[in-house]
């Protein structure tokens with residue numbers, strides 16, 4: 453780790469060097485010196501064709517809504533310097549490369565030429581389910597032959613058919629699966645991931661899943677936020693006693709998770725065939741009582757009114773295919789993110805997609821995520837989700853990019869450090885081999901990734 457001259461050990465660059473906010477950068481560096489990126493080589497991205505910073509044009513420090521979703525903060529012919537896993541300066545080439553510090557330390561800096569390329573913040577995938585063992589290929593074939601997601605679940609397939617293998621798996625086997633998923637998302641440009649448990653559905657298997665996520669996250673250069681989804685469905689042994697299962701989640705899973713610091717969030721699948729609104733309120737209430745934050749799967753298959761769930765201040769409500777106009781208005785007035793996961797609509801062959809336009813036009817804050825899971829959305833690719841958002845939900849490319857970066861960061865409570873390229877934030881960046889950001893959703897199912905950098909470490 454490089455030491456500074458006059459800032460108590462943090463990296464202190466010439467004042468002229470930090471173009472956007474030098475004091476903030478310095479404070480952040482002090483607090484994160486011991487992170488896993490502490491040893492990374494300084495990186496200087498130069499000659500960036502299109503540097504998409506996502507810096508707010510209006511100075512708004514909250515989630516992006518309405519027209520703000522289209523403001524990408526683009527710098528032409530830009531440069532970014534990262535030191536110690538943090539962004540130190542962002543600006544035009546002229547501004548960012550004139551500093552004497554660069555010349556003095558040029559032999560220690562890894563310079564990457566980004567001519568004719570686009571640089572974005574790493575994607576923040578704020579909704580994934582990576583703690584599973586096998587793909588669900590029989591369900592896949594059944595759906596192709598005409599059965600619906602709910603019919604398959606009612607016949608014993610679906611989420612319940614993923615339980616046995618997770619319960620039987622050793623922690624290291626499950627960790628390997630989670631790590632495979634993290635590497636897969638990174639290869640598509642994701643550097644921050646929310647990862648849920650939810651296929652163990654017993655106290656031991658849920659805690660094991662969260663431990664697997666924790667171990668895998670330590671081996672991955674990106675950032676992982678974990679979520680207990682013990683309330684994914686009622687497991688078969690509680691089929692006739694769902695109340696007892698809800699008690700198990702509230703009285704054992706949530707307190708144990710909180711006590712062992714295994715997750716930051718509790719999620720619930722609130723829908724027909726899973727948990728009722730009453731069950732969900734109980735579960736999310738128990739989470740809050742145990743000091744955990746909440747988020748929820750709602751209105752994927754059937755409509756659930758949002759008012760009572762919103763009163764618990766979830767950071768995000770996800771899916772929202774069947775959300776009503778009055779609930780869209782409620783969301784727009786709240787601080788809760790509306791997270792849309794169109795990969796699930798695509799894979800399940802649902803004709804209708806969530807009403808992204810209505811949500812955006814009403815003023816709701818919208819994020820996009822993969823919902824990576826074996827049943828409804830087996831994709832690790834945020835660029836594919838961007839394509840779906842544009843072609844199926846009529847979001848503009850700029851709106852989709854904002855939803856997949858800074859608003860994803862807000863959906864996880866990480867916007868102080870993630871989701872935009874600004875001094876003091878984590879050095880999470882993706883170099884794309886395209887000349888215009890609109891090409892990201894344009895080239896379908898085609899990887900244009902050149903390099904992925906997470907917390908200052910080059911991973912792809």
Ligand code: NIG
Nearest residue numbers: 611721796823825826827828
């Ligand atoms: O978000 N809806 C609930 N959970 C997942 C599906 C999980 C599965 O089918 O394995 C989802 O779509």
Ligand code: FE
Nearest residue numbers: 579581749823
């Ligand atoms: Fe999900």
